């Protein structure tokens with residue numbers, strides 16, 4: 001990038017590479033029927049309660065939203081054993097991750113990032129001038145003891161995705177507590193829990209307990225995955241009230257829009273039935289995918305999310321291209337250096353059937369080749 005005046009940190013960044021879109025594949029390959037299993041969206045959303053609420057809210061589109069976000073914060077607080085003052089809203093989890101970097105990172109601060117995790121942590125941290133410290137994985141899971149060993153007095157943020165994207169693994173409360181107990185005063189753990197709803201609650205850290213105990217953690221969650229609202233861009237952070245005030249100070253003032261808020265409130269308040277049904281279906285289909293892929297000889301990492309990470313003997317870019325030619329978008333994991341791994345979203349039950357049929361066919365032919 002050679003633009004006079006642009007910040008050096010921007011030149012060092014790589015644009016975020018999202019999964020392929022249906023429109024892109026339709027244009028490039030001229031295919032009609034495309035199954036998108038590359039971005040971990042919820043195929044069953046938005047739920048009817050959200051759609052109805054958005055329709056009603058459209059007429060107020062000329063007005064700014066309630067800047068205090070009172071109703072949605074109240075519902076979230078009630079559901080998650082938090083207080084409204086523990087919550088800050090954002091445009092998707094991404095917006096919250098961005099605000100956190102603005103609030104915390106100074107030039108040359110160190111940030112710790114496990115080597116196979118959500119890509120955005122690195123780019124956002126680099127933009128603020130942070131030095132990136134990578135830690136190794138252990139059996140495709142985040143290795144918290146390696147993370148602990150990498151901590152120095154210069155560590156400002158530790159980025160932990162739990163459950164982890166792209167490998168789907170998770171760690172529990174006690175494992176996190178052992179990391180937290182030896183941290184320097186200025187070191188903060190960012191617990192990105194974008195996929196938390198797909199994992200049994202008692203297997204994840206109890207974030208509200210840790211926040212009330214005064215630990216240096218900020219939990220980040222989203223309505224994009226389990227709640228089926230990825231296109232609406234709604235997320236939030238949870239932390240001690242003084243941290244929430246700092247984050248709100250650096251965020252743009254109206255950092256969630258009316259339609260998203262209405263949809264979010266509706267699914268929390270009235271959408272329980274369809275939300276739970278979708279979640280159950282996705283978790284059952286995930287299990288089915290894991291078993292079938294395992295049966296095809298793939299090395300499958302048990303998932304606590306709405307996607308499955310599996311390894312084959314073949315190059316993942318090659319396999320993904322083969323799938324794409326048959327109209328199925330998945331995420332090859334070569335961008336993480338996992339050249340034999342694919343991350344595939346659990347779509348509808350019919351999409352899962354089709355994916356399993358096509359991958360079996362491709363793997364059989366690849367074996368014969």
Ligand SMILES: Cc1ncc(COP(=O)(O)O)c(C=O)c1O
Pocket residue numbers: 039040091092093094095118161165192194221222223224230233234235
């Ligand atoms: C781990 C993780 N964090 C954050 C995000 C961003 O989510 P949102 O759509 O809420 O910005 C994603 C999206 O895929 C994700 O996988």
